[in-house]
């Protein structure tokens with residue numbers, strides 16, 4: 001069992017897990033050896049520990065509870081029809097290769113009640129859900145369905161743009177390819193959906209330098 005350190009890197013383990021973590025580090029060491037390098041040379045000696053810490057950070061969503069969402073009341077006749085939160089950055093791991101997926105999420109929703117959630121909470125939820133091995137298709141669908149409940153929304157529409165390292169650096173080796181997925185919860189009319197699909201964009205993260213040095 002893992003214990004968590006309030007949203008910081010969740011590599012903090014209770015004592016009973018310490019042995020298991022040591023065991024995992026031994027596996028990483030053996031993997032390095034299997035690949036043909038010497039895990040005991042100075043540059044690699046601490047790598048199994050660092051590798052495990054990085055992996056624990058990238059999958060912290062598996063062990064941390066979902067972030068709590070605080071709501072602020074609207075006053076008088078204040079009324080918001082539609083809220084759009086654009087280009088929330090996330091980092092994940094593809095579940096087929098355990099290689100990084102880097103992308104952005106745009107969330108559009110219509111509040112059901114006269115209350116609004118704190119802005120950062122939507123971003124926190126996106127980053128929490130991303131912090132595990134994922135399929136972009138499932139990630140997008142889960143966001144739309146779960147955020148509808150979390151945000152007390154009439155509907156939620158989600159668009160995700162992501163770069164998949166497994167396609168960029170190996171296999172097809174296409175560094176310009178990116179994936180766009182959309183999903184929406186129930187409660188959305190056909191007209192609203194058509195409008196959202198045409199008007200909502202998410203930005204592909206820029207991580208590739210095309211400049212010459």
Ligand SMILES: [Zn+2]
Pocket residue numbers: 094095096097098099164166167
């Ligand atoms: Zn992959």
